[in-house]
Amino acid sequence: MKKKEEQINNVLKKPVGIIYRWLGDRIFLSAAVILGLSIIFLSLSMAWVLYGEGSLSFGEFGFWGFLRGTTWDPGIQLIFGALPFIFGTIVTSVAALLIAFFPAMAIGIFIAEYAPRWLGNIIENLVHLIAAIPSVVIGIWGIFVFAPWMREKVYLPVFNWAAEHYPSLLPVLGNPMGYGMASAIIILALMIIPYTTALTRDAIRQVPKEQREAAWALGATRWEVIRMAVIPYARGGILAGAILSFGRAIGETMAVAMLIGNKNNFPFSIMGPAATMPSVIINEFREAVGSLHLSSLMAIGFVLFVISLIVNLLAAYITRKLSISGGQVA
């Protein structure tokens, strides 16, 4: 007994190399700090460059004037206002999220709670597969398959029906050519379902089993357990997932640009062509001749950057605010 104590004491007294005691921590700390700072620096300098390049446009129209301007005419008047694209981005993303959220949540709940493991794995892999398809491929499928099908089966019938019964609706509905806001929204919804699903599933998997068991022990059925114990506990994660998916929808460029019809005339209609911030940038960059036009595109890039940043910060804030640690509400 005595001997053992002595041994332990010896081990404790043994000098530890200075490199472990002192340098080790500092090296790790400084590496982490440098990396962290450089990421912040990189983002800030990106924003700074975008703002600098866009300053010509901001100077010409004023910052708020540029954001509120409804005319985008690079051909004749050389007037640039970003509102149509901000509007297009927000409307397509919000609508896509509204369409995607409940199905995605249902799939996430099904995978995490109901499906036997093999079936859950299959569905999960399928969902991942959708996420892995390059958006240009989805765009091509949209152009050649989805949009023509929607035109024949949905847009034209709706348009004809409205023409007969409610002609006043026609301007709101817009041109049923197949390439337009509605098609872009549906494709966007499809593209964000995997993200919302995966994040919902993760949030649900993190619910401690004690919470579930507490509900079971009260005589809850499977669905009641989910409603009573699982979803409330996971709500922060689920909501943050939805907002992150929304962020992806905002930035999604290729598939949207290929399907939305790319028309800058404001206001937009439901089925008719429209544009978003990413789509106008990618469509007009190569052809932008005037420096004011180029500067305006950069300015849109700056606005897009800021909106994305806000959305991500919001998601982080909500996760923090609604998260539950150790049974304690934060």
Added chain:
Amino acid sequence: METMLKNKKIQVTGLSKENEVVNITNRENGAYPVRMETRNLNVKYGKVSAVKNISLPVYNERVTALIGPSGCGKTTFLRALNRMHDLTRNASVTGEVLLDGNNIYNPKVNPVTIRRKIGMVFQKPTPFPTMSIFNNVVAGLKLVGIRNKALLNEVCEKALTQAALFDEVKDRLNSPGGSLSGGQQQRLSIARALAIEPEVLLMDEPTSSLDPQSSSKIEDLIHELKKNYAIVIVTHNLQQAGRVSDYTGFFFLGELIEFGETEKMYTNPAHKRTEEYLTGKFG
């Protein structure tokens, strides 16, 4: 009904012959009917046996304590009594668990109704953290469709009072369950289990996260509750088992070494291992 329960008791007495490890001491005082009973109950996690061939009666209006060193299968046994193992993927239960003579593992029995009759309090407090204190307490009632506000209020107050929590939370019944301290959360969990007025109450080390004061309140509560319920309590606190229970089962390595009246077992254990455990030689 009476005769049926009496019959049950005869079967229990018969059991001790089948399973010789069980040593049921003192059966003369048979005033209390058997409410629940396990017969040759086995629980396995995968291929590992955690509860081995246990037959044990749970008397109505009595407290049965399960004691034994940690890892000996007390929790596993307790969870078999309200079919909580249904939810563990790798757990399998064989043998019978009778509630008023009916096997709750009969395929025709709905485990949901079983769990409403057999309430459970877990070792860790498990309030629903986002739900208000009030809604936590009446959660089980709402599950069965009770919406009458006056009734819910009444039940809530009664259950919280029983769980010795009412005075501390009566002014903030609408704050979330997660805003309470650990000890309060455990008493909230107890109140929630009591609110549905189960027939049998299972408690798995309910006071292990409580301070001595709350613990003694819970012990008083158990004394009070046993007038109406059959209670099974797992505890590794031998003094507590001695104070609250009428019957004690000593578990060791998944087996029931000895079962009998607490007083007898504590003063005159029939088995050497029980004596060693009670006198603190191991465990």
